[in-house]
Amino acid sequence: MELELERTFLLKEMPKDLKNCKSVEVLDIYIPQSAVHPTLRIRRQGDNYEITKKFPIAANDASEHHEYNIPISEKEFEGLSKLKGKRVRKIRYFYPVNNTMAEIDVFLDDLAGLALADFEFNSAEEKANFKMPDFCLADVTQEEFMAGGFLSGKKYSDIKSFLEKYNYSKVKP
Secondary structure, three states, rough: EEEEEEEEEEEEEOOOOOHOOOOEEEEEEEEEEOOOOOOOEEEEEEOOOHHHHHEEOOEEEEEEEEEEEEEEEEEHHHHHHHOEEEEEEEEEEEEOOOOOEEEEEEEHHHHOEEEEEEEEOOOOHHHHHHHOOOOOEEOOOHHHHHHHHHHHHOOOHHHHHHHHOOOOOOOOO
């Protein structure tokens, strides 16, 4: 089990030089398909495969999670990927900002136009003192509609009304 401290931001624009950063395609399949916000995920990230169970430590704080990760083989992923689940596909960029690494997710397919930046921290103090970068629009860490399990299986039109309260405009890659 791992403690994850993170904050999530909507992007206002793509950061400069993002295309020069390391990136990988990510496919997440959230199970069960019937859940509004599933917390069990099967992931392919490049040539890495895993099952993850993630849940918040406190009911009112989405920035701190317990996360259980189990590495699996490509064959195991292929078998499990046949289960009915909600899918989401994105390109993840690893973008350095000050002394931390942003994971910038540029969503594909039905969520094209959505882009988020996740920042992970080593301490609650570091998380609390983090200043939002200029390329970000708003902190959406506490917004359930921005969680991966909630976004999975959705179309951009499904979340558009949530995004409008932030005056979010689709970000072009």
